[in-house]
Amino acid sequence: MxxxxxxxxxxxxxxxxxxxxxxxxxxxxxxxxxxxxxxxxxxxxxxxxxxxxxxxxxxxxxxxxxxxxxxxxxxxxxxxxxxxxxxxxxxxxxxxxxxxxxxxxxxxxxxxxxxxxGKPVCDLLGGRQGESVELYRAISQRPADEMAQNVALYRDQGYRRFQLKVGGDAAADIARIRAASEVLVAGETLVADANTGWLVADAIRVVNAVADLDVYIEQPCISYEHSLTVRRQTRLPFILDENIDGLHALLAAYQDLAMDAINLKISKVGGLTKARLIRDLCVSLQIPMTIEDSWGGDIITSAIAHLAHSTPERFRFSSTDFNSYVTVRNAIGAPQRDNGHMKASSEPGLGVTxxxxxxxxxxxxxxx
Missing domain, CATH: 3.30.390.10 (Enolase-like, N-terminal domain)
Structure with missing residues (x-):
């Protein structure tokens, strides 16, 4: 061929x-x-x-x-x-x-x-693990009360993991995190994702102010060194995303004890081939992962599902179904959300047309 x-x-x-x-x-x-x-x-x-x-x-x-x-x-x-x-x-x-x-x-x-x-990509990436993949829902940055309301809204769609978009004014972000935390129910997970938006001082203000809550802190600052500074001043569980752009970055962060989990985005590292390599290393190092991409439609959602579904369940922190966020379909046959979960296709390849x-x-x- x-x-x-x-x-x-x-x-x-x-x-x-x-x-x-x-x-x-x-x-x-x-x-x-x-x-x-x-x-x-x-x-x-x-x-x-x-x-x-x-x-x-x-x-x-x-x-x-x-x-x-x-x-x-x-x-x-x-x-x-x-x-x-x-x-x-x-x-x-x-x-x-x-x-x-x-x-x-x-x-x-x-x-x-x-x-x-004649096999689904999931089988070629390591074999299907478990019945389905649990999804998170990103909560777009808005006033605190609206973000808390959206947690309840997406709970009704089956989500149990919520990623708050913070990284703005520190006081406003503290309010956002606290408001969302107040509406959580047992078994739900909250992530405060700053997407590199805080300066070190603001990030430290936030993590100290929410230290009593059950919340993950994700990628507080734009540089690895600044995020590591924040990591060393909080006991809250810590996720790195934007700074983990390849194997070398992952190994350095592991050596520095810089995170408890990572966000593995397929396009950020160059495709499924390199994402699989990083995924397998994370499994060996016992690092949980959110497996996703920067954004996408049905084809990317399918690729995410195959990579995530072939990952041992213990190391799947979460994934996402981007095709549920958008109004245009670019393929047929992609996974569809079912009570906060999705499954990789059993058709050969990615399973999409x-x-x-x-x-x-x-x-x-x-x-x-």
Whole structure:
């Protein structure tokens, strides 16, 4: 099997609740998603997706993903997409950095590997673990009382894990965390995710003010060193996200006792191949993970489900179903939320078929 063409699609994914807001007032109303179709010399086609959380969250943006795919296209056309080591090696040589660009291509290769083997990607990533994957719900940054009301709203949809978007004014964030904590019931988990938004002094104010609560603190500051400073001044359980962008970062954080769990985003590390490597190391080191991506639609939700469902349950802190946040479907067959859980498809590959009615015409086609 070899890749003969690469088709690239762009699709807008409007947010169901209108606006998603996180630290420093950053917000997105419509997500810019890129879908990749790998055409082979046989009957099989593979699909991947990358969808940055706007251009001001990580060093990634929608138009950049499409430009980068164009840069890589002629390096991988003619290669065997099921030879994941070769594909990733060629991409890393041809384009230094830019892991998010490579993620959709790698994801499509896994889709083809599963289809060619007649197995779901979940089986190839280690085998299905447990009946389903528990999901968290992100609570967009709003006044404290509204965020607490949204915890109750999403509880009615089956969620038991809630990620509050904080990282703004310290006093307001203390109020947000306390208000949400007051409406929790037994068995629920609360995460205060600052998404790098606090300065060290503000982060220390917050963790000291909520020290009596049962809450996780996630990625308080933009730099690893500043987050580590906060970590060393609180007994609350600690999650690192944006700073964990590869194996070296994970190993350094493990050595420094910098966290109790990590957030593993597929596109942040370069695709399923590298995410699996980090996942397996976390299992060996006994580090729980939230397994997800920066954002996405049905194809990314499916990839998340396969990676999460093949992870031992003990180390799955949570995952998310991005396709429930948006109003446009970009594929058919993706996992759907069921009482706060989802399951990876049992169909070969990722188990999804693109919805070309919503994708429209390809914005770029690359051939031999």
């Amino acid at each position: 070899k890749i003969t063409e690469i088709h690239v699609y762009q699709v807008d994914l409007p947010l169901a609740e209108g606006r998603y807001t996180w630290s420093d007032g950053r917000h997105v109303d419509v997500f810019d998603s890129t879908v990749v179709e790998l055409v082979t010399d046989g009957e099989l086609r593979g699909y991947g997706e990358v969808c940055p959380l706007g251009p001001f969250y990580l060093p990634a943006y929608g138009a950049g993903a499409r430009a980068g795919i164009g840069e890589l296209a002629h390096h991988i056309i003619g290669l065997d997409p099921t030879n994941l080591g070769q594909i990733n090696g060629v991409m890393d040589t041809a384009l230094l950095g830019h892991p998010y660009v490579k993620s959709a291509i790698d994801m499509a290769c896994w889709d083809l590997l599963g289809k060619s083997a 693109p919805d070309f009615d919503n994708l429209g015409e390809a914005v770029a086609i690359y051939r031999e």
